[in-house]
Amino acid sequence: MPATANHSRAPGGRARSVELQGKKAQASAVKPAQRVIKKYPNRRLYDTNTSAYITLAQVKQLVLDSEPFVVRDAKSNDDITRSILLQIILEEEAGGAPMFSEAALANIIRFYGHAMQGFMGTSLERNVQAFTDLQAKLAEQSKNFTPEMWAQFGNMQNPLMQGVMGSYLEQSKTLFEQMQEQMQKQTEQMFGAFGIKR
Known part of the structure; x- marks a missing residue:
């Protein structure tokens, strides 16, 4: 009788094992x-x-x-x-x-070894991400564009375009202000180290 009980459990155990393997395969297929x-x-x-x-x-x-x-x-x-x-x-x-123009590349090179190198990298990364987000929004919104809307878009009269560009420019302005603030703090710290007050 114990042998029969073990025998009846084995197929169920095997079934559960196969089920678990199937779930693992599905999880790996998803990610x-x-x-x-x-x-x-x-x-x-x-x-x-x-x-x-x-x-x-x-x-x-x-x-x-x-x-x-x-x-x-x-x-x-x-x-x-x-x-x-x-x-x-x-x-x-x-x-x-x-x-990139030669001037842009030269400016990037000048930031290597500069006190602002880390901030420059972060600023560039944020700007590229903001531009990528802008592009994705435009692509999503433009799915339903009519020829007339494209004409307005070309003339920059489209309120949507003005709003999206405004958002991008606002982000760029904020990054620029943060960079100026950071430079000012570093300048004050540098002067402070030499005992000079501004």
Whole structure:
């Protein structure tokens, strides 16, 4: 009789095990793991998800598709994602339609090693995010645009466009004011260190 009881429990236990495995598979299907790309000494990039070599253009496409990924050095396993992203930016800037002027690049370079380097990075990041949010709002709102609305949009008479641009400009103004305030505090601290009052 005990043997029968154990026998009757086993199928139920197996069923529960299969059910749990199914739930785990569903959970992993909902939230995909971060894609890992390995960079080899010969400069080739290997996508471990597809088990195939990929190009820098394909990595750029992953960025455009907002796919989470990390690039690791195949030998040391160091995270080199930033250097690959910078390489993509370099190729884009060397192409036909660069985003940054020489003056803008020179100004960015001047901030390296500067007391305001951290603030400059944060400010740029916030501005890019604000612009990205603006673009997403415009894309969402423009789904229902009529030809007349597009004409108004082109003339900047659309109240929606004025509101969105106003919001972006307000964010930019706030960031600029924060930067000025930070610079003023640092200047006062510097003068204070030398016993000079302003």
